[in-house]
Amino acid sequence: MKVVNFAEQPSLVSQYMMELRDEIVQKDMLRFRRNLQRIGEIMAYEMSKQMRYKTIDTTTPLAVAKCQVLDEPVVLATIFRAGVPFHQGFLDYFDHSENAFVSAYRKYKNENEFDVHIEYIASPRIDGKTLIIADPMLATGSSMDLGYRALLTKGEPAHIHVASVIASRQAIDYIKANLPSDRTTIWVGAIDDEIDAHSYIVPGLGDAGDLAYGGKE
Numbered sequence: 001m002k003v004v005n006f007a008e009q010p011s012l013v014s015q016y017m018m019e020l021r022d023e024i025v026q027k028d029m030l031r032f033r034r035n036l037q038r039i040g041e042i043m044a045y046e047m048s049k050q051m052r053y054k055t056i057d058t059t060t061p062l063a064v065a066k067c068q069v070l071d072e073p074v075v076l077a078t079i080f081r082a083g084v085p086f087h088q089g090f091l092d093y094f095d096h097s098e099n100a101f102v103s104a105y106r107k108y109k110n111e112n113e114f115d116v117h118i119e120y121i122a123s124p125r126i127d128g129k130t131l132i133i134a135d136p137m138l139a140t141g142s143s144m145d146l147g148y149r150a151l152l153t154k155g156e157p158a159h160i161h162v163a164s165v166i167a168s169r170q171a172i173d174y175i176k177a178n179l180p181s182d183r184t185t186i187w188v189g190a191i192d193d194e195i196d197a198h199s200y201i202v203p204g205l206g207d208a209g210d211l212a213y214g215g216k217e
Contacts, residue, residue, distance in 0.1 A: 001181040003172060004046070007190040013042055017189050020165065021205045032211050033085040036136055036165060040089020043163055043187050048093065050185070051130065070096075072130045075157070077123065079104050079135040079147045082208035086136045086165065094132070098124045100154070102147040118150045127155030136208045138167035138188070139199050141174030148179060160184045166204055168195045 006013045016035040019025045026032050054071040057064050077100035078087035091097065100123030131151065135144055144162060151157075160183060162175055167188045175186060194202040210216065 001176050001179070001184050001186065003186045003188065005188050005191055006043075007188075011042075013039055013189055017165070021203065023206075026205065026211050029212060029214065036082075036085040036208070036212065037089040037092070039165055039189055040086045040134060040163070041092050042089075043189075044090045044093035047132070047161055047163075047185075047187060072158075073128075074098070074130045074132060075100055075124060075126050077102065077131060077133045077147070077151055079133070079143060080120075082137060082212055083135045085212055086134045086163070090132060090134055090163070097132075098129075100124065100126070100151060102150055104143045104147055118146055121150050121153070123151055123154045125155045126151060126157045128158050129155075130159050130161070131157035132161040132163060134163045136165040137201060137204070138162075138164040138171040138175070139195055139201050140168070141171035141178070144171070144175060145178045158183065161187060163187045165189045165208075166201055167191050168201045169193050170195060 016039050020032065020035050048070070052071045053068040055066050055068055058067045074094050074097040076087060076090050076094055076097045078084060080101060080103045091099070101121070102118060103120035104118050133144060133148060135147070138144055148160070160179060162179070162184060164187070169191055172186065172191060192201050192204055196202050205211070
């Protein structure tokens with residue numbers, strides 16, 4: 001399973017990652033959402049380089065030009081709620097894609113223990129299509145795995161792209177062990193080595209949903 005880690009080569013993603021992590025800058029919710037969106041846009045562009053294209057004739061005002069266009073049906077899936085601005089970044093580039101949405105939440109047994117529950121799914125058929133699952137924080141990997149398995153009720157994709165802004169090392173290992181290794185690619189802005197007792201990534205950036213949309217009760 002291939003892992004593309006943007007932190008391994010400095011780029012504008014590095015700047016946006018710093019702003020997402022910075023406890024002062026991240027107080028600006030608009031900028032926080034926009035940075036998630038921009039990282040999604042850059043990932044989408046890089047991802048597109050690995051996809052299949054076909055050549056078509058396009059009529060211009062002067063002649064016929066041969067142009068390459070995407071030859072893979074794409075379904076862009078997102079796990080609510082922090083995934084929405086990240087999703088928009090991908091949608092800005094894969095603007096002809098179909099879209100799927102999964103609601104996953106932590107149901108706590110006590111202060112530190114929880115189960116992940118899937119509450120809602122809306123998705124087209126995904127048989128034979130390229131599935132992109134975008135979730136900005138990949139802490140344990142269980143939400144991503146459950147979201148993927150919920151989407152499998154809509155068919156079997158040809159290839160899976162798992163996209164995250166920050167992932168823990170543990171989550172990367174979990175995804176490698178639980179998703180099909182021969183047709184899954186992981187895209188991540190950075191990989192952090194730790195998760196704490198509450199399953200938050202360290203150093204991470206905090207609660208991406210709260211930072212994007214405000215606190216919840």
